[in-house]
Amino acid sequence: MDKDGLILPKDFPELKNDTFLRAAQGEEIEHIPVWCMRQAGRYLPEFRESRAGKDFFETCRSPEACCELTLQPLRRFPFDAAIIFSDILVVPQAMGMEVQMSPGKGPTFPEPLKEPEDLQRLKTKVDVSSELDYVFKAITLTRHRIEGKVPLIGFTGAPWTLMSYMIEGGGSPTHSKAKRWLYRYPEASHKLLSQLTDVIVEYLLGQVKAGAQALQVFESHTGCLGPVEFKEFSLPYLRDIARRVKDKIKESGLDNVPMIVFAKDGHYGLEDLSESGYEVVGLDWTIDPRSARNSLSRCLQTPIRAGHILAALPTLPTSDSIHPFLYIYIYILSCLCFSVSGLEEKLVCKATWIPAHFMPQRSAYQRL
C-alpha cells in the first residue's frame, strides 16, 4: 500500500455498462444486472483447454491465465460484471501455509493448524503487496483487457471461512475441528481471526488499487455456526473488514467501491449482515428472495434457480452438445462445489442447480 493512500491507475478503458455498480449503490437501473460467480466456468470447453494439465494454484499465480479465464464467459454471455479468476485460499498461502489442489479431493493443507501453538507457523507480518502481487497483476491486466465492457469484481474469503480451512486442512462437512477451536481456544481463535482480518483488509485494498471496481467477501462456512457463534466469531470481523476498507478508500479521496457480503447458509444472520457496512447482501438458494426483500433494506443478490433454466431446456443436453445456458449454471455449480466441499472436479452430468450469485433475472434471461 502506498504510504499516502491508494492511487488508482488512470489509464483504464472507460466503463460502458455500469448497471451492476449503480444497482449495488442503490441507484435506479434499467435492467437487473446478472453476473456469475467465478467467471471461469470449469465446463466451458475453452476453460478446460486453458487449464489442461496445469496445477490449479499455478494457474492462480499466472496473471495471463487468470485474465483469460475471467474473460472467457463474457465472450459467450451478456453478463453485467466479471469476477476475477482466483481462489480464496491464496490468503492462507500468503500467510505462510502450503495449500495443494488434489485432483478429485480439492484443496489440501499438508500441515493444517492443529493447536494454538501452530499459529507461530504463520507469518507475523505479511507483505501483502508482494505475496499477493500476482492477484493484483491479474486484476490490472483484466481491467485493461475487459475494455470497459463491464466492471471487474475482486473477492476474498472471510476470516472464519479461511480459519476453518486452515484448521480442517481442506473441505469438511462438519468443520468440527475448527469449531473445536472456537469453544476450546476462543482467545487463539480471535487471534487468528484478527490476523486474517488484517491481511484481508490489505488484500482488498490492494485489489481496489489494482483496479477492482467492487469487492465480494465470501463467508462460505456460516452453516456450521449457530447464531451465537456467528455473532462472536464471524460478524465482528465481517464488519471490521467493511469499515476499514471503506475508511481507507474514503481517506484516499476515492469513490466508494461497493462491497458484497455473502454468508452461505447464514439465514439467521441476514438482518445483522444487512447492517454490517456492505452495500449488497448475497442470499443463498434457501432464502426466498421476496421475503428477504420485504425484511431487509439492502440491495440483495440472489441466485437464479436451476429450475428456471432446466424448464427452458426441452431436453437436458448431453455433455457433447451442451446448450449455452447450461454452461452458466454448470460453472456456477462448479464454483460452489469447490467452496463448499472442496471438490475440484465434477462431471458435467452431476451439475443440477444454480448455487450462484446471480442478480435476479434481467429481461434477457426472462425466458429461463
Next chain:
Amino acid sequence: MDKDGLILPKDFPELKNDTFLRAAQGEEIEHIPVWCMRQAGRYLPEFRESRAGKDFFETCRSPEACCELTLQPLRRFPFDAAIIFSDILVVPQAMGMEVQMSPGKGPTFPEPLKEPEDLQRLKTKVDVSSELDYVFKAITLTRHRIEGKVPLIGFTGAPWTLMSYMIEGGGSPTHSKAKRWLYRYPEASHKLLSQLTDVIVEYLLGQVKAGAQALQVFESHTGCLGPVEFKEFSLPYLRDIARRVKDKIKESGLDNVPMIVFAKDGHYGLEDLSESGYEVVGLDWTIDPRSARNSLSRCLQTPIRAGHILAALPTLPTSDSIHPFLYIYIYILSCLCFSVSGLEEKLVCKATWIPAHFMPQRSAYQRL
C-alpha cells in the same frame, strides 16, 4: 400389519417417566425432558466394545445388539427418553438396494439409482413386516428391557433424504445427482418419493405395533433444497406420512403416538412444518430457539449448545479421561456426522458441538 388394525402387546412394563410424552402432547410438565439422538453413543467405551469388529448393518440386524446399544447411555445419564439404535438406510435395504458401511467413508450403495429406469430394480411390493422384522424385534425387546424407565422412540428417514442417498450412493456435500433428478425427472422423483412414503408409513406403523411410543422422521438433507423444491418434493410427503400414520393409529382405537419432524437446515420450512401434522418440530443449531418459540405454535425440540457443556468443563478432558457430560455431546456429534456426512468413525477430539435433539435443558442440566 394385521388386517384388522394395529394390536399392541399388552405386557410391556408400566411407564414410570412420561415427561417426554406429555411434553410432546403439549401437556404440563415438571421439567423439560432431555433425550439424545441415537442412544448408542459411539464414544462410550461400552459402545465401542459392543460394536468392535462387527459390521454396522449386521449390528442393526441384531435385536440383542440394538437393544444393548440403546440402553447403554441410559445407564449413565438420566435421560427422559431413548431412541432405538438403528439406521435410516434400512428402508432402502428393505426396498432391495444394497448398502454397505465402509469404514472411514460411511454408507455406500454399490449400485445407486442413476436413471429413472433404475427404479425397476426396486421391489414393487415391499413386505415391510418381514423385511424390517429385525427392527421391530429390537424395539419390542428394548421396550421390555428398558423396564418402563423412559419411553422408547422409533424413527425413520424421510423420503427426500432416503431418495438422495439412493441416488448419490452415499453421503454428499451437494446432493447434486439427486437434485438433478428433481429437475430433470420430476415424475420419476415423485414416483420414488411415493414408493418411499408407502414403505415408511408401514415401517412406522410396524414400529408402533412393536412398542415404539413416539416416532421421529429425519429429513436430514433439507439444506440442499430451496423453499420451492422443499414444498414440492419434501413437505407433501412429510405431511402424508403423519396423516396416514395417525389415521391408522386412530382407526385402530389406539392412543395417539406423538410424532416429531426434524428437517435439518430447513429454516425456511419451519412454519409449514409446524402445520404438517406432527406434534413436535425439531430445530437445528442454526435456529435461535427463542425466536422460533415466538413464531411457531408447536412443541419445539432444540439442541443444547456445545458451549453450554464446554463452559461447564474447566478443561476439556482428553480422550483418556473424558468427563461424563462430554460423552453426551460427543455421541450426539457422532450421530449427526453420520447422517450429514456419512462418516462412520470420528475421533473423540474432533467432536466440538452438539448437533443433537436435546430438549432444552432441564434442571439437572442447568449447570451446563
